[in-house]
Amino acid sequence: EVQLVESGGGLVQPGRSLRLSCAGSGFNLDDYAMHWVRQAPGKGLEWVAVISRDSGSIVYADFVKGRFTISRDNAKNSLYLQMNSLRPEDTALYYCAKEPNGYFFYDYWGQGTLVTVSS
């Protein structure tokens, strides 16, 4: 069974950092591009970042450039999102999702991990 399980969320003060993880099982992570998507409370889905199968191509949404870093460890079947200089507007449920390479859609999503940025 394919599973994506996010972890690492929590309450953090503005300006601080947090690292999210996404553990995949039931499939080989290195067959897929991987994405982070977030949903702020009461808002819609917002794409955050994508990393290609071999980490050779990485793209970020404009609002996180220079603050967030997406990475992966295919040997550990894991995806990461390092979030620095966090702002209250980064408060959201963060999902990881997998994309069959080059297909430009997500066939599976995790359940999400909640990040709250507040003093």
Add this chain to the structure above:
Amino acid sequence: DIVMTQSPDSLAVSLGERATINCKSSQSLLFSSNNKNYLTWYQHKPGQPPKLLIYWASTRASGVPDRFSGSGSGADFTLTISSLQAEDVAVYYCQQYGKTFGQGTKVEIK
């Protein structure tokens, strides 16, 4: 950057009736080399992750009931639920090229 605009923001439809959601892209999503439109529809229910419904504008994902259909090409797309069921109450999102989402359309029962 490509902007995705859905309409309406919400709609209420009677059980068994048709629901239609529109999605407009600020640029064409048609990839000429393979004639695919990289437009995806997801269904999102509270407390659950989003679910893939339609990809490449009109291809139903595995297990999706055939009352859901997608159409359109270029920059204008439509998701149709031919006969609304109670379990279809959700927010529906379109997405371009695996990145930007529309703002979502909330579907409710009238």
